[in-house]
Amino acid sequence: MSIILDKVSHVYSPGNAYETTALSNVSLKIEDNEFLGIIGHTGSGKSTLIQHMNGLLKPSSGTIYYNGKDTSKKDFPRKELRSKVGMVFQYPEHQLFEPTVFEDVCFGPKNLGLSKEEVDDRVYEALKLVEFPEELISASPFDLSGGQKRRAAIAGVLAMKPDILILDEPTAGLDPKGRDEILGMIDKMHKKTKNTVVLVSHSMEDIARFVDRIIVMNHGKIEYDDTPKGVFNNYKELEQMGLRAPEITYLMNDMLRYGFDVSSDVTTIEEAKKEILKLYGIN
Amino acid sequence: MFRELTIGQYYPGDSIIHRLDPRVKLMGALLFIVSVFLASNIFSILVVTAFLIAIIVLCKVPLSFMLKGLRSIVLLLVIAGIFNLFLTPGTVLFQLGFLHITDVGIKNCIFMIIRMTYLIVGTSVMTLTTTPNALTAGLEKSLGFLKKIRIPVHEIAMMMSIALRFIPILVEETDKIMKAQMARGADFESGGVFKRAKSMVPILVPLFVSAFRRANDLALAMEARCYNGGDGRTKMKPLKYNQSDKNAYALEIGFVALTIIANILYNRYVSGLFANMLGV
Ligand SMILES: Nc1ncnc2c1ncn2[C@@H]1O[C@H](COP(=O)(O)OP(=O)(O)O)[C@@H](O)[C@H]1O
Ligand SMILES: [Mg+2]
Numbered sequence: 001m002s003i004i005l006d007k008v009s010h011v012y013s014p015g016n017a018y019e020t021t022a023l024s025n026v027s028l029k030i031e032d033n034e035f036l037g038i039i040g041h042t043g044s045g046k047s048t049l050i051q052h053m054n055g056l057l058k059p060s061s062g063t064i065y066y067n068g069k070d071t072s073k074k075d076f077p078r079k080e081l082r083s084k085v086g087m088v089f090q091y092p093e094h095q096l097f098e099p100t101v102f103e104d105v106c107f108g109p110k111n112l113g114l115s116k117e118e119v120d121d122r123v124y125e126a127l128k129l130v131e132f133p134e135e136l137i138s139a140s141p142f143d144l145s146g147g148q149k150r151r152a153a154i155a156g157v158l159a160m161k162p163d164i165l166i167l168d169e170p171t172a173g174l175d176p177k178g179r180d181e182i183l184g185m186i187d188k189m190h191k192k193t194k195n196t197v198v199l200v201s202h203s204m205e206d207i208a209r210f211v212d213r214i215i216v217m218n219h220g221k222i223e224y225d226d227t228p229k230g231v232f233n234n235y236k237e238l239e240q241m242g243l244r245a246p247e248i249t250y251l252m253n254d255m256l257r258y259g260f261d262v263s264s265d266v267t268t269i270e271e272a273k274k275e276i277l278k279l280y281g282i283n
Numbered sequence: 284m285f286r287e288l289t290i291g292q293y294y295p296g297d298s299i300i301h302r303l304d305p306r307v308k309l310m311g312a313l314l315f316i317v318s319v320f321l322a323s324n325i326f327s328i329l330v331v332t333a334f335l336i337a338i339i340v341l342c343k344v345p346l347s348f349m350l351k352g353l354r355s356i357v358l359l360l361v362i363a364g365i366f367n368l369f370l371t372p373g374t375v376l377f378q379l380g381f382l383h384i385t386d387v388g389i390k391n392c393i394f395m396i397i398r399m400t401y402l403i404v405g406t407s408v409m410t411l412t413t414t415p416n417a418l419t420a421g422l423e424k425s426l427g428f429l430k431k432i433r434i435p436v437h438e439i440a441m442m443m444s445i446a447l448r449f450i451p452i453l454v455e456e457t458d459k460i461m462k463a464q465m466a467r468g469a470d471f472e473s474g475g476v477f478k479r480a481k482s483m484v485p486i487l488v489p490l491f492v493s494a495f496r497r498a499n500d501l502a503l504a505m506e507a508r509c510y511n512g513g514d515g516r517t518k519m520k521p522l523k524y525n526q527s528d529k530n531a532y533a534l535e536i537g538f539v540a541l542t543i544i545a546n547i548l549y550n551r552y553v554s555g556l557f558a559n560m561l562g563v
Binding site for chain 2: 107
């Protein structure tokens with residue numbers, strides 16, 4: 001289920017005063033079952049990049065391969081691509097439209113032409129996966145809280161059973177608790193289903209804890225493509241791109257400077273705890 | 284797809300025309316329309332053409348961008364042209380079954396196409412070089428005298444500028460919602476009329492919800508800043524004429540006068556000349 005982007009560029013409104021090059025010469029491969037993070041400041045081209053992955057945008061130049069097949073070919077099954085690569089947009093709750101949560105989650109699987117039983121099964125399964133409260137399933141989506149709306153909207157995409165799930169800033173506009181819940185849920189789901197997940201964010205803390213690999217976008221280009229540790233080692237350069245390494249990385253680097261023997265590439269609080277305990281000979 | 288719309292669009296720039304007071308441009312557009320209709324012969328058309336070319340050069344908007352707006356009215360031009368060409372009475376030059384082309388028909392057809400093209404290009408220079416906000420501010424000030432007869436000019440202008448401001452936002456929103464529903468397998472292209480109309484529901488419901496939400500937020504934000512209509516309200520950037528605006532007014536009036544003079548000269552000397560040559 002691999003996706004390969006080969007020298008992909010994207011230009012919005014070519015040939016007039018509003019012309020913007022949102023992506024230039026981006027090449028990357030998404031491996032099976034990986035948890036990939038994409039970060040970059042606002043306007044760096046993250047949303048544009050991921051919309052190429054399920055065929056919603058066509059590249060101005062370059063090629064995208066899905067399972068080895070060129071997606072720009074006439075006979076390429078574009079509808080299948082959209083159902084196999086599930087896309088949760090930023091503020092996905094803005095797409096809710098049916099009178100009840102249940103019916104709204106049905107929208108995707110119904111469009112796949114499945115039987116009524118199959119649709120119902122998938123809807124309940126998806127709502128369970130996002131830990132949506134059972135008693136609210138027949139409520140109007142417009143009566144829910146922000147976090148619940150977002151869960152319902154994510155379930156609407158999960159119900160299509162995509163092989164690859166892409167989430168564009170799924171925590172934007174949520175309070176810290178809502179943010180941790182959504183991220184925890186995505187992580188749990190990834191561990192359970194072993195699906196490929198692409199998580200877009202501009203917050204390092206969000207990403208550092210979960211992903212196997214990070215892509216850093218800057219001005220429409222890939223700046224780094226590495227493990228979290230590899231990327232955060234460059235925290236000085238990241239600052240110039242308007243990004244920051246997790247706060248804990250700064251703390252550990254300061255400790256190192258003051259003569260404590262800790263490693264400099266710590267990215268999560270759990271790792272920091274281990275390192276500090278190690279100083280006192282506790283394992 | 285909606286982003287291709289160019290009529291009424293603003294083209295950012297810093298030309299002499301961009302910097303003029305919006306009231307000068309509104310008046311200019313009005314006088315230009317008057318001149319286009321006054322121009323009834325080759326002399327005055329040449330005057331109007333020269334004026335139009337001068338403005339297009341001065342405003343520094345690429346010609347290709349300006350002509351894009353014309354594409355949408357090509358069909359209208361062709362139909363109106365055909366009607367004028369075949370259905371005008373006069374001296375018959377060609378006969379084709381029941382259709383005939385007359386000398387007056389040819390003249391009307393050419394003048395009609397020139398006039399329509401000039402009107403579209405001329406007025407789009409105004410919208411291309413003036414932000415919608417400046418334009419409504421200009422309208423509000425120019426029509427301020429209507430307040431005396433209890434017409435709420437300020438409120439109408441405010442509604443207009445809010446509406447204009449919301450168009451690109453709603454276009455963007457529609458684009459986003461369409462993409463989100465397409466990602467859930469929605470299909471807007473196939474099927475009959477009924478199915479297609481039904482497929483719009485997943486777009487329209489979220490679009491209305493978000494439009495109302497935005498309207499609500501904006502109203503709250505305006506109220507929080509003590510907005511209560513036009514009475515006693517001052518401007519952060521009041522419109523003020525400077526020397527180049529005054530010069531531009533003089534040029535505009537000179538231009539209309541020139542068109543009228545061209546008409547008179549033509550009628551007095553040239554049309555008489557033709558009549559003599561034809562021995563009438
Ligand atoms: N639909 C669009 N039309 C024109 N320009 C766009 C559009 N979407 C994004 N852009 C521009 O492309 C650039 C990248 O945007 P985007 O991919 O949304 O970045 P990010 O998701 O990282 O914030 C920005 O400069 C943005 O203004
Ligand atoms: Mg984005």
